[in-house]
Amino acid sequence: MDATLFYVLVGAVVVAAIARWRGWPAPLLVTVVALAASFLPFIPELEIDGHVLLNVVLPPLLYSAALDVSFVGFKRSLPQIRRLGIWLVLLTAVVVGLVAWLILPALTLPGALLLGAIVAPPDAVSAAAIGRKLGLPRRIMTVLSGESLINDATSLTLYRVFAAIIAGAALNVWDGIWQFALAVVIGVVVGLVFGIVLHQLRMRVADPVVIGTFGLLVPFGAYAIAEHLGGSGVLAVVAMGLYVGFNAPRTDYTTRQQEAPLWLSADLLLESFVFAYIGLMFRRVLSDLGSESVEHILLLSGAVLLTVLLVRPLYIYPAHAFARWQQRVRLRRWERASTAGRFEQKQRTRPGRQPTTAEQMKKRLTEPELSWKDNAIISWAGMRGVVTLATALAAADLAALDDKSSHAVVVVAFIVTVATLMLQGLTLPFLIKKLGIASDVDQAEDARATAAVRKRSREAGMAFLEEKRDEWTAKYGPSEMKTFDVFTKRMSRVETETEQIQVVEENVVRPSYDDLTALMKGWLHVRREVLLAERDADNLDEEVMRELMAAIDAEELALDTRGATRPQSRA
Structure with missing residues (x-):
């Protein structure tokens, strides 16, 4: 197993290096090569527990992505990010669950909803890696990156809720809402505590090697402790990364110069492994397809894939229009309050605080402008990745799921992941060029x-x-x-x-x-x-x-x- 893992890592990095040299999207090339390699008889099957994959691969990737995200941009785009990272995930999970239950009733409704939670979130690695390579404008990348940072927390919380129901726990809607709220609060608090401690350490220790080593270790600790306390490990790592990244310019310059290439190398290694693992899963998926159920599972996979592709744009455009209407209402209310003098009066009642200017107030009340073309790109950039596969593998080990249902979950998750990577990843450059989306304005x-x-x-x-x-x-x-x-x-x-x-x-x-x-x-x-x-x-x-x-x-x-x-x- 150790030698196999080493060979996979080396091969994946070599393929990614070739893709970078040629200017191709590395995630797509690594996935395609791994898919082809899975047919070779001398390539052993790579089996990794889904929980191990989440605990080992996800924390450093999320932390690195959060370090690179602009906190100011994240805060300004938070309404858009929240709509995609929370409400779209919930909607996708419910719709996919209902479709899966209608097609394969043997899954049961909780099992179908569990499948919906698994395939609901687009992947942080896919969005960042492919989006950067395509040169997407910052306004789009901020939304996509922000969404991919928080939607995993939503989907993993839903996964825990539905897994508990399958195991026999008596939970209702309010219990689920309480679990989600608790996961958010605990995750964010743990992440901020870790972030503050790490930042203080970065400010006081002058050895960049020591600081870089701590930076590699802390994401695992934040993730594990938050999960142990019943919170969201994803949000803990994201909160810590945003805090440390925002305050990074205040630390010694040697720390920044040490950690930048360190995280670039870690990203290349982990991203290459993730996409190679996705491709190499093909052999296991074929073995999970029993001859008596292959038609039903393929039908289910196709229906879930179609649902995933359609729900996203059908939600994004109406939600965007509704948000713009709400924004106009807020601006009109503020303008009336400003005209009546209530806004200035409120400013005077806040002694010791810097008064908010009219321009700053307008920025707070408005979201960054996204055109219909921008929303088209966002609608089509819904590639699934490691979280979908890892949670599917973890679900396959649930004792309450029979073999047929667990196999169906793994196969559907694999097909949706690979299909979205190939279909959306390969066609995104054409769509961007056709719509004339570029970063020239940036x-x-x-x-x-x-x-x-x-x-x-x-x-x-x-x-x-x-x-x-x-x-x-x-x-x-x-x-x-x-x-x-x-x-x-x-x-x-x-x-x-x-x-x-x-x-x-x-x-x-x-x-x-x-x-x-x-x-x-x-x-x-x-x-x-x-x-x-x-x-x-x-x-x-x-x-x-x-x-x-x-x-x-x-x-x-x-x-x-x-x-x-x-x-x-x-x-």
Whole structure:
């Protein structure tokens, strides 16, 4: 088993590497190659318990995805994300369950609803991996990524409820709602506690290797403890990832530079394994197809697949229209309150708090604009993945399900997963091109925001240097102002050649290399603070801020590297 797992990992990474080299979607190529490989007689069957798969693969993938999600964008798109990640999952589970029960009554209604919960959530790995490769605009990727982060929690909670009913527990609708609410609260609280502890550790420990190692371990702990307490492990990991990712710019730059390639490598390894495992499941699915039930199971699989594909757009467009109507109602109410002076009066009754401007209030009351074309992409980006397969395998081990029902659950889950990956994944590029969806608008807006924030950052940096001028004069005297002026000029050009700006004069107190390094580090710190302030004020997209922050980190790395390799002066 150990050697087989190693060979699968190596083969999957090799195929993914080829896909990345050729510019192809790696998840799709890995799945296709694994499907073909499953027919080879010398390829052993890879059997992994569904619970192990969820506990080992899901936490790091969710945490990595949450680190990359813009918290500001997530918060602004939360109404859209909530509609897809909670209500669409519930609707899909119920509709699929009813369809499955009508076609195969032997499943029983709880068993059919269990199947609905299993196939309901689109996969976080699929959405992120394929969406990034296709270059989807940020407004769409934020919704898809946010949905895939929370819909697993909804589906896994539904799975637990229906599994308990199948096992004989007497639960009603209110019990299910209570379990879901409890799972959300416990999951979020556990995640925030872990996130706060990890962030404080990142702020106080200067060893990036140690911090990176803790970062790899903590998602498993948050997931396991939340599940043990009856909460959602998925939400715990997501809450922790969002908190740590939002506060990551406040930590030492070496921590960010250490963890970025670490998580990229972990993502490549785990994503490659997940999609390879999906393809290699084909042999087991064939063995689960008994000759006497193959027609019924294939009919059920086709009906569930069709239901999954249709429910999503049939929900998204009416829900979007209803949300837009609600938004107009909210805006009209606020405008009436503002005209009557009630809004300003309420602002005055909140002493000590920053007053909310009209522009900020409008942002709070409105959702990011999505066109019908954007919703078409979102409707078609419903690929299923590892959570669907893992929960199906876990359901197959339920003692209350007979062999026929458990086989049907596994087969249907596999067919829906592979069919959505192949059908939707392969046709998404064509749909995007046909609808003219591109990230050109994002690039233009990012360019304008980058130019503006760079100007503000440069101004803040120069203001910092001017504040240091008097201190420099008092410490080194007027004779060393030439050194300071040369340094200031070079900083205005964003250069870091600190070794070339020392002015050599005899019998005077000259600034040391460490003095110049401290001055530049302060200048870099001021620029970072400008980026954070612009991000927090929602004037700069978080992804753009991270790119600019990475450039500043590179400057500081170059400065520290130059200092470490600089020959020490001799006495």
